[in-house]
Amino acid sequence: MYKKLLEPVEVGTWRLRNRIVMAPMTRCFADDQTGTVGDDVVEYYRRRAADGIGLIITEGIIISQRGKGTFNLPGLYTEGQVKGWEKVTDAVHEEGGTIIAQLWHVGRLTHHQVTGGFPPQAPSPIRAKGKVHRFGEPFDIPEEMTVDDIKEVIRQYAKAARNAILAGFDGVEIHGAHGYLIDQFNSDVTNQRTDRYGGNQRQRLTFMKEVTQAVMQEAGGNRTVLRFSEIKDDLPDFRWDNPEETLKLYVEAFKETGVEMLHPSTNHFAGFISKDHKLHELVRKYWSGISIGVGDLNPNTANQAIENGIIDLAAFGRPLLANPDFVQRLITNAKLEIYDKTKHLSQLV
Known part of the structure; x- marks a missing residue:
């Protein structure tokens, strides 16, 4: 029933059992003081690998x-954090799975009580509206990054x-979406710099390009996804303001870095980002590399989008929280359980 979605495929260096991707989902189950993950996180990812994702x-x-x-976010900048993730990757590989790490810096969207007393970092000192997730305090005014700060953050990536x-x-995925640090450099709303990291749209993409190139040197171009x-x-x-022209500039930047895999992120796969454009269809118009689709997909819409050549892989989030046996249910054509926030969000199963 879902022939294209369930077929094996080679992507970069990976031989994937099917085209189903587990989308990145913030879970907040790491130790808050050390940023290390425990056995519950190990089993959470093992179960998805055992299912056949x-x-x-x-x-x-x-x-x-x-x-x-x-609070309770995992890290990848200390030896202890690395050892914690080793248990996860070992478990996934024991089950025949493939797993990549999403690398994340939230930029201005935080508070000094979360970051250990440090003010948030951002391209410009413009405070975000809203409150810190799971904390409730308003976002702090960020500290404008110096060129040395920028170079240091690139080294951290x-x-x-x-x-x-x-x-x-x-492999890895670089989180360059949803208004976090990389995206803050990309946007004129949050980036009002006048140096080489600011200015027009092409110039504002400089930070994203330099991060991507630095990450690819460590992980490899065929093992790096850019979201x-x-x-x-x-x-x-x-x-x-102008989706098609803006996307063309983005794609030019992607090609300059040599990255081979993109993860265009939207809340609604079939929704329009403007009057005439759907994001994934617009991406396919200008990008011939690997593209991961996401945004309230279901197995039918995902399978059809792959058949139509719009995307190569299909990412699912909440359906995998509600159905740890998601792949097996598709194979047997069993009914999927509906995601329930009160039931599934707080559980690590």
Whole structure:
């Protein structure tokens, strides 16, 4: 019934059992003081691998203390954190799975009580509206990053990628979407710099390009995914002024870095990002590399999108929380349980 979705496929260096991807989902089950993951997280990912998920993308893993956006987030910048993730990757590989680490820095979307007393980092000192997730305090005014700060954060991304490979991950995903640090550099709303990291849209993509190149040097171009989006979590009404022209500039930047795999992120796969454009269809118009689809997909819409050549892989989030046996249910055509926030969000099963 879901022939294309369930067929094996080679992507980069990976031989995936199917085209199903576990989307990155923040879970907040790491030790808050150390940023290490425990046995419950090990079994959580093992279960998805045992189910037969083609590619697992982890929850966001922070690259530094200052990149932390709320409590209980895991990291990849200390030896202890690396050892914790080694247990996860070993478990996934024992079940025949493939897993990559999503590297994350939230930029201005945090508070000094979360980051260990440090002010948030951002391209410009513009405070975000809203409150810190699971904390309730308003976002702090961020500290504008100096060029030296920028270079240091790029090194932190590279170190996190190196640590990911040391921990046994099969690759990495760079979280450049949803209004976090990389996306803050990309947008004129949050980036009002006048140096080489600011200015027009092409110039504002400089930080994203340099992070991507640094990460690829550590993880490899054929083991690196770049996630980007038009939408921003802290700016619900934000939209690109000229979606097609903006996307063309993004794709030019992607090609300059040599990255081979993209994860265009949107809340609604079939929704329009403007009057005439759907994000994934627009991406396919200008991008011939690997593209991961996401955004309230169901098995039918995902299978059809793959058949139509719009996407190569299909990512699912909440359905995998509600159905740890998601793949097996598709194979047997069993009914899927509906996601229930009160039931599934707080459980690590």
